[in-house]
Each structure stands twice: as structure tokens, then as C-alpha cells.
Amino acid sequence: MFFVGHTKFSVYTHSSGAWRATNGSKFKSQEEYKKYLFSDSRLKPRIDIMLNFSLPQLALAATNHEVIHLISYSELLPEKYEKQLTYAASKYSFLRLDKQKIGSGWRTAEQIAKDFLLASDNPDQSFGIYRLDDDDILPADYFEQLTPYIKDEFVGMQVSLGTGISAIFRDGKFYNARKTYHPMLSIGYTSIHKMDANGEISKLPVAAHNLADRKYPVILDSRKLGYLWTRHTQQDTALGLIDTDDDSLRETLKRHMDRHPAVNDFQELYSSFPILKTRITSAESSNSTYEEMILTPTDLDRSGIRMKPNRIGGRIKITTSMICDLNSVPRNALIKFIFVDKEGRRVEPKFLDQFLKDQPISRSGNPQIGWFRYLSTRPGKNRTLTEFVLPPEIFIGVLSISKWARNETKIMIGSVSVESLAN
Incomplete structure (x- = not known):
């Protein structure tokens, strides 16, 4: 042609x-x-x-x-x-x-x-x-x-x-x-x-x-x-x-x-x-690091989804998109964090209380949850932005998403991105 x-x-x-x-x-x-x-x-x-x-x-x-x-x-x-x-x-x-x-x-x-x-x-x-x-x-x-x-x-x-x-x-x-x-x-x-x-x-x-x-x-x-x-x-x-x-x-x-x-x-x-390839990113700054954790839409089942990003710390932005069925209710899913030090050792959740107390994530009294944030789960499409700052030499080791109250609700995770924002 x-x-x-x-x-x-x-x-x-x-x-x-x-x-x-x-x-x-x-x-x-x-x-x-x-x-x-x-x-x-x-x-x-x-x-x-x-x-x-x-x-x-x-x-x-x-x-x-x-x-x-x-x-x-x-x-x-x-x-x-x-x-x-x-x-x-x-x-x-x-x-x-x-x-x-x-x-x-x-x-x-x-x-x-x-x-x-x-x-x-x-x-x-x-x-x-x-x-x-x-x-x-x-x-x-x-x-x-x-x-x-x-x-x-x-x-x-x-x-x-x-x-x-x-x-x-x-x-x-x-x-x-x-x-x-x-x-x-x-x-x-x-x-x-x-x-x-x-x-x-x-x-x-x-x-x-x-x-x-x-x-x-x-x-x-x-x-x-x-x-x-x-x-x-x-x-x-x-x-x-x-x-x-x-x-x-x-x-x-x-x-x-x-x-x-x-x-x-x-x-x-x-x-x-x-x-x-290697020359384009969705990060909001040319100096930021960006990682997509979910590459294809994934159903959220009873066991949840566990993700391990590359070492990431400092000022963090996590974007989660979901589609929930018509029976879904607000705050029916949460994202949980395990934080680690520079040696990769788990940091006890309570040790971060002073630093994270005024930030948009909370520490649960349930040790199985630790630091978390509720995700938007209204019927239809949902998008939740979570931004917080970690202290020096503290990083996200693991993040996971699980249902909270109604396990029978169908939730599909469209994407989860983790970005370390340049100061």
C-alpha cells in the first residue's frame, strides 16, 4: 500500500x-x-x-x-x-x-x-x-x-x-x-x-x-x-x-x-x-520511579492479592482502580502494608506510630492487618489515591489487598501502581 x-x-x-x-x-x-x-x-x-x-x-x-x-x-x-x-x-x-x-x-x-x-x-x-x-x-x-x-x-x-x-x-x-x-x-x-x-x-x-x-x-x-x-x-x-x-x-x-x-x-x-522500551513511564516526574503491580485485570478472591514492589520509600503514591458489582458496599476492601528497613527486615507497625500519625494510613489493633487504608468499593468503577511519606531508610516490603466485610461481593482489580515521587 x-x-x-x-x-x-x-x-x-x-x-x-x-x-x-x-x-x-x-x-x-x-x-x-x-x-x-x-x-x-x-x-x-x-x-x-x-x-x-x-x-x-x-x-x-x-x-x-x-x-x-x-x-x-x-x-x-x-x-x-x-x-x-x-x-x-x-x-x-x-x-x-x-x-x-x-x-x-x-x-x-x-x-x-x-x-x-x-x-x-x-x-x-x-x-x-x-x-x-x-x-x-x-x-x-x-x-x-x-x-x-x-x-x-x-x-x-x-x-x-x-x-x-x-x-x-x-x-x-x-x-x-x-x-x-x-x-x-x-x-x-x-x-x-x-x-x-x-x-x-x-x-x-x-x-x-x-x-x-x-x-x-x-x-x-x-x-x-x-x-x-x-x-x-x-x-x-x-x-x-x-x-x-x-x-x-x-x-x-x-x-x-x-x-x-x-x-x-x-x-x-x-x-x-x-x-x-525503557524510555517511557507513567510516573508523574522524570525523576520518579514507577511500577505497575497488576498487569491484567484480576478478580479479588477470599485470599486477597499480595504484591512485592521493588524497594520504594520516601514520598509514595499508590493508585488503585477497581470495578465492584452492584451489591458492593463502601469500604469493603483495604490495602495493607508491611514496612521493612534497609536490610529487608520487617519493621514492627507500632514503631512507626509517631512518624505516620498525621498521614492518610492507619494502624489497626489487629496484628494481622497492621498499617492499612480502606479502598473505595462503591458499585461500579472506583479509583483510590493513597499518598504518604516514609521516614529515611524505611521501605514498602509488601502490600496486599483483601476484602473486608462481605466476601461474597465481586471485586475486580484493574490496576495497582506504586510510585516514589521526587521531592
Whole structure:
């Protein structure tokens, strides 16, 4: 199947309203705008993401497909970045570079497609044109997901893969990974085309990506992960935020993202984005440690569930999600903790009374329970956050979840994550 993609890597278009960085909302002059556009602070994370994550993922996706990916960039781009693009073009055979002179337009995906089709043995085949920003990433099965829709009967439509991942990028790694649902998101948005007998490529009406279904049909397929939406402080969209320093911007990004659930199925994530193995976490900070204790939904039986996390101490956040049946009652399950010292020896619960007395966990008089917290178990979906701070050189040795009052109630644990938060 044939696909053409287009990425604009710091194209100088001051009059454009497509990006916040080009609409005059922050810049008083073209010179001020150009200084920002080609600054190291803006370009370094973008070239890092594109060369080390986006293009390697695209290479995986392109296997068994005819793919041409066009990167347009300005002649004003600093030489060190142009050299990196040139090296990438020599490494990936599907890559084409388009150096744009000031005042001239860039090559279009339609032009690239026409040249390819006129030279091919199948010029009347339908094909897809997709868009990709320089700091976003597509899954390894991206073109496989699109292939069923690249047919003549779908020409004039677009395909949106609505489910994906959003994560914050910092210092070569991704954190705060969230699973998101954004129909008609611009990342990887694909239009379906065909060339007629006169060599003309079919066109779609001009429409903003989030309003496209008002102009033509949009096929929505959200069964698999379809994108990784990278968030970072140097994004052009971040210019619309009030915050100006990087730390404040990151906190604002996190607040915007936290309405989405944290990623807990890393098998699914790594299957779609194998390049990201060991480089992405759901931890809320790039300095935090994060561990998923339950990888698949698990029924909570009478014996409970016992989990042993990697050594974790300091400021701790535990997130538990459950689904309870209609007969469930509040506080019908609890999470229990066994704490250990640096040698791995169990710490008697009462020895922590003074330190933990004002924190949201309690010590039971029942020695079989020790330190614990009740979990939300109302009928339906429940999510409980438990945050507390342990004294130095004290760690969670074991945590367990068990039913409390009504053992006949059906409870399914969806996920349990343990995070050691950076101070």
C-alpha cells in the first residue's frame, strides 16, 4: 500500500495562523519570531524526538509498504540541524528533504504522490496522505491499521485513529504517560486519494482537522493505539499558556493531562512503540520511579492479592482502580502494608506510630492487618489515591489487598501502581 507523509520542520511562515508560534500572539516582530523559531531551546528537543524516536518508529511501520515521507525545512535552519536531517535522509530510504527558500512554497505530498504514481506500474491505485509533526510519533503498525481503508470506495474520506498515548518529554525520556482518546487529532490524520487519467490528484475540501467531519466523511477507528502525542515546554502550542518558566509549564501540562488515566498496560504500549522500551513511564516526574503491580485485570478472591514492589520509600503514591458489582458496599476492601528497613527486615507497625500519625494510613489493633487504608468499593468503577511519606531508610516490603466485610461481593482489580515521587 502506498502512503505519503509530510512534516514541516521549522518552516518560516510568519503570516501563517496554523501554529501559535506564527500568529503574532507572543512576538513583536519577525526578527523576534525568527530568533525563537531557530533557537536551540526549541530545536534540540524536536530533532531529538524526530531522529531518535519518530523516524525509527516510522521505519518499522513502513515495512511491507511503499512509503515516502517529506520533511520541509527553511533555508534559515542552522547548519548543524540541516546536517542531521541530511544524515537521516541517507539512513532512511523513504525520507525526502525539501529545503524551502524564503518566499517560495514547499513541495506538497500531492506532488510527491503524482511523481511516484506516474512512474509506477499501478498509477490508478488509491493511496493515503498523512500528516505528522516533528515531535510526535506513530505506532509500528500504523500503516497496517490504515490499509483496510485505502480503497477506491473510501476516496475523499479521512481516517482518524482516535486512541493513543500522551506523555511529557524531557532529557531524552518520556514520563506522565496517559492513555487518551482524541478523535480527529491531527497526528497521523490520513486522507484517501486517487489520481485520475489526466494526472490530477483528488482533493478534499479545506477544513480544520477537528472540524473535518463537517466537510467530508471521517472514518474513526480507535481499537488500537494510533499515536504518541508528545508534550514538552518548547511546543508552539505551549505559547498560549500563561506560565513562562519550564517548571510551571510542565506542571500546567500535567494538570491538563491528568484527566486521562495513567498507562498501565505497558505490553500494549511496547507492542505499538518498541523504540520506547525503557524510555517511557507513567510516573508523574522524570525523576520518579514507577511500577505497575497488576498487569491484567484480576478478580479479588477470599485470599486477597499480595504484591512485592521493588524497594520504594520516601514520598509514595499508590493508585488503585477497581470495578465492584452492584451489591458492593463502601469500604469493603483495604490495602495493607508491611514496612521493612534497609536490610529487608520487617519493621514492627507500632514503631512507626509517631512518624505516620498525621498521614492518610492507619494502624489497626489487629496484628494481622497492621498499617492499612480502606479502598473505595462503591458499585461500579472506583479509583483510590493513597499518598504518604516514609521516614529515611524505611521501605514498602509488601502490600496486599483483601476484602473486608462481605466476601461474597465481586471485586475486580484493574490496576495497582506504586510510585516514589521526587521531592
